[in-house]
Amino acid sequence: MATCGEVLVRLLEGYGVERVFGIPGVHTVELYRGLAGSSIRHITPRHEQGAGFMADGYARTRGKPGVCFIITGPGMTNITTAMGQAYADSIPMLVISSVQSRSQLGGGRGKLHELPSQSALVAGVAAFSHTLMSAAELPSVLARAFAVFQAARPRPVHIEIPLDVLVENADALLHSQPVSVTRAGPAPSAIRQMARLLATAQRPLILAGGGAIDAAPALTRLAERLNAPVALTINAKGMLPGAHPLLIGSTQSLEATREVIESADVVLAIGTELAETDYDITFQGHFKIPGALLRIDIDPDQTVRNFAPTLGLVSDAQYAAEALFDALADEVLATRSEEWGAARVAELRTSLEAGWEDATRGQTLFLQTVLEALPDAVIVGDSTQPVYTGNLTLDLDKPRRWFNSSTGYGTLGYALPAAVGAWLGSRDAGESNSVVCLIGDGGLQFTLSELASAVEARTPIIVLLWNNQGYEEIKKYMVNRAIEPIGVDIYTPDFIGVAKALGCAAEAVGSVEQLTAALHSASQRSGPTLIEIDQAQWMSSLG
Numbered sequence: 120m121a122t123c124g125e126v127l128v129r130l131l132e133g134y135g136v137e138r139v140f141g142i143p144g145v146h147t148v149e150l151y152r153g154l155a156g157s158s159i160r161h162i163t164p165r166h167e168q169g170a171g172f173m174a175d176g177y178a179r180t181r182g183k184p185g186v187c188f189i190i191t192g193p194g195m196t197n198i199t200t201a202m203g204q205a206y207a208d209s210i211p212m213l214v215i216s217s218v219q220s221r222s223q224l225g226g227g228r229g230k231l232h233e234l235p236s237q238s239a240l241v242a243g244v245a246a247f248s249h250t251l252m253s254a255a256e257l258p259s260v261l262a263r264a265f266a267v268f269q270a271a272r273p274r275p276v277h278i279e280i281p282l283d284v285l286v287e288n289a290d291a292l293l294h295s296q297p298v299s300v301t302r303a304g305p306a307p308s309a310i311r312q313m314a315r316l317l318a319t320a321q322r323p324l325i326l327a328g329g330g331a332i333d334a335a336p337a338l339t340r341l342a343e344r345l346n347a348p349v350a351l352t353i354n355a356k357g358m359l360p361g362a363h364p365l366l367i368g369s370t371q372s373l374e375a376t377r378e379v380i381e382s383a384d385v386v387l388a389i390g391t392e393l394a395e396t397d398y399d400i401t402f403q404g405h406f407k408i409p410g411a412l413l414r415i416d417i418d419p420d421q422t423v424r425n426f427a428p429t430l431g432l433v434s435d436a437q438y439a440a441e442a443l444f445d446a447l448a449d450e451v452l453a454t455r456s457e458e459w460g461a462a463r464v465a466e467l468r469t470s471l472e473a474g475w476e477d478a479t480r481g482q483t484l485f486l487q488t489v490l491e492a493l494p495d496a497v498i499v500g501d502s503t504q505p506v507y508t509g510n511l512t513l514d515l516d517k518p519r520r521w522f523n524s525s526t527g528y529g530t531l532g533y534a535l536p537a538a539v540g541a542w543l544g545s546r547d548a549g550e551s552n553s554v555v556c557l558i559g560d561g562g563l564q565f566t567l568s569e570l571a572s573a574v575e576a577r578t579p580i581i582v583l584l585w586n587n588q589g590y591e592e593i594k595k596y597m598v599n600r601a602i603e604p605i606g607v608d609i610y611t612p613d614f615i616g617v618a619k620a621l622g623c624a625a626e627a628v629g630s631v632e633q634l635t636a637a638l639h640s641a642s643q644r645s646g647p648t649l650i651e652i653d654q655a656q657w658m659s660s661l662g
């Protein structure tokens with residue numbers, strides 16, 4: 120006989136799942152019965168938040184949902200933060216958990232791991248949370264989950280399986296097949312209208328977000344045909360390579376870039392929320408789009424949130440960008456001023472670069488040193504100084520190579536477990552990128568124990584620890600508001616000693632040369648390395 124738990128594992132294999140992240144407990148052992156004989160490999164973090172962040176990093180490099188097996192109660196409350204980050208950044212994640220037996224749901228009897236309503240608690244950070252009331256429902260609820268991942272705005276999905284359902288006989292389901300759904304394409308009439316508006320525009324401009332990363336080739340052709348400058352969100356970085364003459368970068372929160380966007384007469388916003396962490400990171404307000412606004416998004420809600428469009432279109436970004444490019448072949452383009460397009464972008468970039476402060480320059484040099492030593496690196500960032508800087512100053516040559524928790528939900532501790540997941544996802548995708556975790560001394564202390572998971576999973580991630588002995592970003596906010604700093608000068612341990620004790624290679628570096636040498640050695644290892652950079656020492660080494 121096959122149990123519901125065993126059939127679940129087979130169905131997940133059918134959907135192409137290669138890894139699950141989880142910490143087993145008495146309530147989930149039945150999820151593991153089918154795992155040993157399957158092709159799915161299990162990764163054990165040290166905390167369920169780590170499982171969620173690993174699944175998130177995995178999804179971003181693999182381009183497939185990250186899957187977690189989680190115990191009911193504390194396991195699920197632990198993973199909700201990671202689900203919140205994935206929800207905010209539209210990352211596909213499947214969280215499968217146990218829950219009390221059907222007859223005891225909501226019983227309040229004080230059973231082990233019991234919550235009043237686990238599903239209600241998790242529903243706020245999921246596309247949906249479903250309680251499987253019989254094994255027979257399993258194929259259809261998995262089909263719903265994968266329909267979200269394949270064809271809707273990707274987000275976490277939670278399926279909880281009552282303990283008695285988990286062991287139900289599910290022989291009848293052994294031959295169920297995975298279902299596949301194609302994303303929606305654009306309505307031809309809307310494409311014609313948008314193409315007409317873009318063709319008559321004199322100063323068109325494109326704002327692209329993480330929802331559009333698979334549309335990179337089509338969008339690049341479109342931008343080139345229109346001579347339209349392109350601004351990318353953090354999650355879209357790399358859609359246009361750094362040297363592309365139409366690439367503005369990701370500086371939408373800065374005044375000079377805002378002036379360019381304000382002078383555009385038609386703005387195409389595609390796969391972007393137009394939200395605070397990409398367009399107003401210093402919380403000043405005043406981001407404006409006075410031109411006609413064309414919005415394309417897979418999520419109908421998102422075509423109208425934050426900025427009402429002149430025209431909104433619900434579609435997959437790639438299909439829409441391709442259709443727009445084709446439709447423009449039938450249009451005569453308005454004569455464009457020579458001062459627009461590449462010329463305007465070059466002027467903007469020169470003026471922005473002239474204004475970077477010393478700290479920004481020093482941290483940019485730090486990031487460039489990393490990319491020179493490891494040109495293919497995927498850089499997974501936390502919420503720390505050099506990540507904020509890179510968000511503004513760094514351009515990548517491919518998408519899925521720069522992402523961090525400074526955006527969206529903004530969770531400290533993300534980068535270490537997410538880097539482990541990203542390394543595994545990169546390997547499962549058949550790529551051989553180095554994976555770098557860029558994290559502060561505060562952020563690292565949230566998930567430091569995941570260094571042990573990285574050792575165990577044999578992931579040779581390179582953890583770059585930016586140490587300034589405190590929560591510097593928050594200290595700055597306090598000082599700027601004349602609040603006496605409290606709670607921000609934290610005790611920082613001997614990270615090198617801790618990392619070594621956890622089984623990692625570790626060293627401290629203080630200059631460009633030392634960093635380059637340390638990165639080269641780290642990239643030769645089969646396990647993780649921690650490289651500590653003292654902020655003050657780094658800045659003074661630059662003279």
Ligand SMILES: Cc1ncc(C[n+]2csc(CCOP(=O)(O)OP(=O)(O)O)c2C)c(N)n1
Pocket residue numbers: 501502503504505529530531558559560561562563585587589590591592593
């Ligand atoms: C879970 C969580 N708690 C608190 C914060 C608030 N917060 C944002 S940045 C920051 C400082 C982080 O310190 P560190 O990682 O050392 O980076 P630094 O600012 O010093 O470069 C804090 C406490 C947060 N973003 N997430």
Ligand SMILES: [Mg+2]
Pocket residue numbers: 559560561585586587588589590591
């Ligand atoms: Mg710090």
